[in-house]
Amino acid sequence: MKKALQFIFTFIASITLMAQPKTAPKLVVSIVVDQMRADYLTRFSDLYQGGFKTLLENGEIFWNAHYTHSPTYTAPGHASIYTGTDPRFHGIIANDWYVAENGKTTYCLEDENTSPVGTKSKYAKRSPKNILSTTWTDELEWASNKKSKVFAFSLKDRGAICAAGHYGDAAFWLDKSGFVSSNYYMSSLPKWLQNFNKTNNIKSYMSGEWDYLINKKNYPKLLSTEFERIPRGARKADFPYNLSLLYKADTTEIEAFKSTPKGNQILLDVALKVLDMEKLGKHNNRFPDVLALSFSATDYIGHSTGIRSHETIDMYLRLDRQLDTLFHYLNENVGEDNFIVVLTADHGAADNPSQAKIDGMPTDWMAPADLESEFRELIITAGIPSKFILNFSNDQVYLQENDSLKNMEKIVRDALLKHPKIAEAWTKEEIRNSPDPFAKLRRNGSNKSSGQVFYALYPGSIAYYKTGTTHGSGYTYDTHVPVIFYGKIFGSSQNHIERINIKDIAPTLSKILGIAQPSACNGNILPLPIN
Template sequence: MKYSILFLILFTFSFSVNGQEDVQFQSQENIYVKPKLVVGIVVDQMRYDYLTRFYNQYGEGGFKRLINEGFNCKNNHFNYIPTKTAPGHASVYTGTTPKNHGIIGNDWYDKSIKDYVYCAGDAKVKTVGSTSDAGKMSPHRMLATTFADENRLFTQNKGKTIGISIKDRGAILPAGHTANAAYWFHGKDEGVFISSTFYQEALPKWVSNFNKSKTVKSYLKDWNTLYNIKNYTESGSDLNDFEEGFTGKETATFPYDLKSLSKENDGYDILKTTPYGNSIVVDFTMEAVKGEKLGADEITDVLTVSFSSTDYVGHNFGVNSKEVEDTYIRLDKDLERLLKFLDKEVGAGEYTVFLTADHGAVDVPAYLETQKIPAGYFGKKAFKSQLNDFMVKRYLASDLIENISNNQIFLNRDKIKQLGLDLASVQHAIVMELQSYEFIDKVYAAATIANATFNSGVEELLENGYNLKRSGDVLYEFVPAVISYGKKGSTHGSGLNYDTHVPLLFFGKGIKHGSTLQKTRIIDIAPTMSGLLGISFPNSATGVPLDFVLK
């Protein structure tokens, strides 16, 4: 009997040890995934409901393929204010918010130089590929690394990074500080992709060849709906009072003769405000993959692609327009074209993709009013006049306010000190004054935002968007569906759901199939990609890896 017990103990011990070895071996095998290429896609101004509203119009190879074969995070949100293009792209790739990466707007008032600065503007570099100043750009104002930067460091710069977009900021910020190159579209009378000396002294041959080709020029043609416009039942009427349209055409209605209209709409720039801008980006992206040999070896490369034309169309025509619907139907076709190309060029199952947006957009307030939904427009001029009158009456000084921009008030701190005033007290007085102003919903002093910790609501979003050195003295937010913008077309920037709720799709190597309604944050994307690749998180990342999307 005792021999049987001894045998049983030895057998159990042996099984446990062998099992442990198997588990250790298995964990080593899955410690990270090495796709040949990571493709990050940002669709500018894409609300989440564009996935669902236009779903039946999409084919099987674009958005639906990403959803059905990948992982769909259905409740993905931005966790800061302002929801603008530059902060959006920076946050997606750095895994943190403007509080840390420093990109607090597309442009902002710089308190130190008393002037505006552009998020990617850099007077120290020169344009490459054009005689214009449109290439004087770099990521130098972004304070954090991107996961693409970390991949470059991890691979000893053997893994390439290329950024591509219509917009300069959409190409530059995602690619990061160590990118091999970033390329963006310069329209006007040239219609070419350009770069800056931050990356290189001359364009590679494949870029020059693309610019010399007739690819861009071929899109100066009619823009009509891809399908019969009667089938576009997911959007409002084509003729309405809520769309801007193009100079030279009386109504914002299909079709649009782009070649003819280009003469009064900045030449090739007209293509930015059509779905053809996205098609051009895909054309150029495919040439980049071939020209740079991206995904050609076992060392992971990173390709960042931003589709900006969706934003231009949304601003011009509005969320509920036929033009927006047609733009997304055509983008779906372009995504299918890109994915098929990657299947062939890199290899099906050898690359990883994520798709998200840099912000959403509000329905045109004038349209919402016709639907009996509270909405409106905030008048900047009247606001500045009213606030200035208050400051003169309260402090007997007319120059205490230095700047008002991006829903922030910058005070003249030198003047405040000269008059012997307490900065915090002046901030608080303005906060109390603005609470009574029409359309202002929330207002906070910088001292409150900087010195408190919020865990919910608009206060948390403001805190995450507040940068101590770059943000203003008083921050304010409008009531829902009120904007400081023209009365035609859509815009964005708030912390409300229509601006914060955007798609997040993962697809390809190392990604599970499935979906979740669990809330995810835009800052979780970069740590997730770092976790997938087994590399360091971006140096200021505050997001967490979404482990449930990874195999």
């Protein structure tokens, strides 16, 4: 009886919570903040007074949202957000992966059959051909007969292409010529974007100083900046930074820029431009338009200065103000009843282990090259000839196909387990069958292009530069990210504490928009109230 009542209650609740909205949104703004840990919502919340404050006060916040795959990198993260499934099915198992057939490493979105648009750079030969399932943006374009306009922008190609999918109107990413694309999407840049690139060149952004946004005393006291990377053109890893000196010292003309708040500013500027020029959210269609934005400067600064640096905090305070500008524009020009925002992140990040260790935390740092040679030595000592060890990448070992491969996988696993920094190792067969949640993360994050043996360092340990930090593990600090839905159609704001998965975002949007779920979607529809 109790069960039956519970069922009826859940059934009624699900009807009321996910009823079709009276008015469908005319615009979906899908925001990914690269490397945004879930605790960034609360850790700096006293200092937020713009977009993050709006989201915290008025959004539907899922406080316990996690990735269900590992490795946790930018491309697999974005692909999971938009496909509603894991790398195991969408195919983007890492940013780069080793290809045993030719002994080379391939980039997840490289496509030699495309040509660059708006640039001469070979790095713009990109397409979504390796994304093996549809995205919710594909399904929207399909359902609307391409009437929906889907535009995706990021500093990184993977932040844009995974969002625009196979059928979106355009993905644009930044190179030193400005926002560019590939002929997969178009034969030439829209005129308005060509003009934008002329007036908004990187050099013009890199002037003046990057200093504390608000009084320094508001920022938590830092013990040292010893484990922050000093950018070329600066004398120390501390404010103020002279932006033109950083620009002059940067031979690539773009890398320094991407690690400053100006990297997010150019994305905001182009977002306001595309909203205006393409009239996003102003079409009289049954299906909405989409603006997908991936803010990457947060990831670059996290990599170089870590998760507790003043630079990282300042980057988020400025993003808070930048999002405020975006939300004001949307309210005034699209109308508060007509748009929804969904904000999440592609992965989190670890603490800098050397700094955390001083603070008494159980962490460890290793130089990647040292770790690899120690692993190699252990494997050879266990009796595996060196010629069979092909590659170490993405916390995996690739072995040469041979008659005794199955047995060899176990020997390599046991050899790795002898290493003091290794917490766990699995063969490919073990990750397929093990109920261990960490093994499942590996399974979800791999496919037949992955290596044969998988390993995990202890929590908090990273193999990286001594300064800054990285991500990629299956531990909480890398899997736990914010998920917030915001818009008038959701009515009052709510906090949701149940554990949800990032792959739930896509089927939830499919429900709100009244379209099919992406082809390999295996997430759940989130319990959002709809006005």
